[in-house]
Amino acid sequence: MALETSAEAPVPVRTVLQAVGGWIGKLGRIWVEGQIAECKKRGNTVFLTLRDPIAAVSAQVICTRAVFEAVSPAEGARVVMFVKPDFNATRGSFALTAIEIRAVGIGELLARLEKLRRQLAAEGLFARERKRTLPFLPGVIGLICGRESAAERDVVQNAQRRWPAVRFRIEQSAVQGPYAAGEVVEALRKLDTDPEVDVIVIARGGGSLEDLLPFSDEALLRAVAACRTPVVSAIGHEQDTPLLDYVADLRASTPTDAAKRIVPDVAEQMALVTQLRDRGRRSMRGWLDREQAWLDAIRSRPAIADPVREIERQAEQVDALAARARQCLDASLNRAGDDIAHMHARLLALSPAATLRRGYVIAQNADGAVVRSAAEVSSGEELLLRFTDDELIVTADSE
Structure with missing residues (x-):
C-alpha cells in the first residue's frame, strides 16, 4: 500500500526505506542476463558490476566466492544469473544477490546473433539500396580503433603509403569489453557530426566471438545505419563476420584491406593517367592524320x-x-x-486574185454576195464586176 503522508504528518526516512525494501522484496527471485563489467573479491564475497547488453545501465551483484568460482567468468563475459533483489535500508543501497551464475555458451550467443540479424534484415538495415557510395578520394578519414592498436597502424600506414596526402581524424575507444559498444557509438557520433570527415572506418584486429560481440551490439548497428557519413567495417580477419559488416556501407576483410578500399593508390592513378594520356595522344594523332590525308586528297583534285x-x-x-x-x-x-x-x-495559188489574172470576173450584187448563176440576178439589178486590177458596175438585162 502507498504511504499516506502530508506536510503535517511526514514519515521518517527509515519508514520510506523499509517500504522501498518491501516493494523490492516482492519482486522475488528472477533470472537476469548481462555482461560482467567489473569484478572485485573481498574475502569470501565477490562484488560484480553487471552491465546491460545494450543500454548503458548496470547493477551491483553480490555473491559468495563458491557461487562465483563455480563458473569463474572473466570480465567482459556474458552471463545469466539467478538473483534475488535486495535493498539495504540502513545504507539506502540496492544490489542483486546471486544464487547461481551460468555462462552464456557460444551456441546460445550465435542463436541470439542470428535472431538479431534476422530482425534487422527484416527492418531493411542490410538492404543494398540504403548503402552509400564511398568518395573516390576522401579529404579526411575518420578512424575508430583501439588505443595504440595494430589496426590503427595498419589503416594509417597503408593509406599513407597509397596516398601520402591523406588526413585522418582518429577517435580511440575500447574495442572489447562491456564499455566498447558505448564508446564506439560516442566516437561514431563525433565523427559523423564533423563536416570535414568524408568516410568513417571502424577497425579492430581479430579475436574470439566474445571479443567481437560489441560489434554486433544492436545500439551500435542502429547508430551506423543512422549515420549520414559512409561507414566502412574492418573488424577481425577474413573469416570474422560481426553484424556490423552487414549494416556498414562497405565491408573490408581486414584493416589493411580497408585502407586499400577507401584510398586510391597514387602510383596506380598516375599510371592510369599516363595510360589515358597516351591513348588520348594516339587518338588525336590518328584523327589529325586522317584529316590531313583527307585535306591532301582534296587539294590534289583538279578543281x-x-x-x-x-x-x-x-x-x-x-x-x-x-x-x-x-x-x-x-x-x-x-x-x-x-x-x-x-x-x-x-x-x-489558191487566192481569187490569181484566178482573176487568168481572165475570170467575180460578179457581186448590191449586198456584196457573189453571183453564182443567172437565175440569182433579176432584170435591171446592178452588179459589181471585179477584175484583177479594177472593177465595173453594170445593169442586168433579162434578154
Whole structure:
C-alpha cells in the first residue's frame, strides 16, 4: 500500500526505506542476463558490476566466492544469473544477490546473433539500396580503433603509403569489453557530426566471438545505419563476420584491406593517367592524320590544284553550248522561212486574185454576195464586176 503522508504528518526516512525494501522484496527471485563489467573479491564475497547488453545501465551483484568460482567468468563475459533483489535500508543501497551464475555458451550467443540479424534484415538495415557510395578520394578519414592498436597502424600506414596526402581524424575507444559498444557509438557520433570527415572506418584486429560481440551490439548497428557519413567495417580477419559488416556501407576483410578500399593508390592513378594520356595522344594523332590525308586528297583534285583550268574548261563548254544553240536556232529559223514561203506560194495559188489574172470576173450584187448563176440576178439589178486590177458596175438585162 502507498504511504499516506502530508506536510503535517511526514514519515521518517527509515519508514520510506523499509517500504522501498518491501516493494523490492516482492519482486522475488528472477533470472537476469548481462555482461560482467567489473569484478572485485573481498574475502569470501565477490562484488560484480553487471552491465546491460545494450543500454548503458548496470547493477551491483553480490555473491559468495563458491557461487562465483563455480563458473569463474572473466570480465567482459556474458552471463545469466539467478538473483534475488535486495535493498539495504540502513545504507539506502540496492544490489542483486546471486544464487547461481551460468555462462552464456557460444551456441546460445550465435542463436541470439542470428535472431538479431534476422530482425534487422527484416527492418531493411542490410538492404543494398540504403548503402552509400564511398568518395573516390576522401579529404579526411575518420578512424575508430583501439588505443595504440595494430589496426590503427595498419589503416594509417597503408593509406599513407597509397596516398601520402591523406588526413585522418582518429577517435580511440575500447574495442572489447562491456564499455566498447558505448564508446564506439560516442566516437561514431563525433565523427559523423564533423563536416570535414568524408568516410568513417571502424577497425579492430581479430579475436574470439566474445571479443567481437560489441560489434554486433544492436545500439551500435542502429547508430551506423543512422549515420549520414559512409561507414566502412574492418573488424577481425577474413573469416570474422560481426553484424556490423552487414549494416556498414562497405565491408573490408581486414584493416589493411580497408585502407586499400577507401584510398586510391597514387602510383596506380598516375599510371592510369599516363595510360589515358597516351591513348588520348594516339587518338588525336590518328584523327589529325586522317584529316590531313583527307585535306591532301582534296587539294590534289583538279578543281583545287588548278582552279583556272577548271574555269577554262567550263568556259569552253559554255562556248560549245552557245555555238550549238546558234546552229539550232539558225536551222529552226531556216525551216520556218521555208515553211512560210511554201505557205505563201500555196496561198497565192489558191487566192481569187490569181484566178482573176487568168481572165475570170467575180460578179457581186448590191449586198456584196457573189453571183453564182443567172437565175440569182433579176432584170435591171446592178452588179459589181471585179477584175484583177479594177472593177465595173453594170445593169442586168433579162434578154
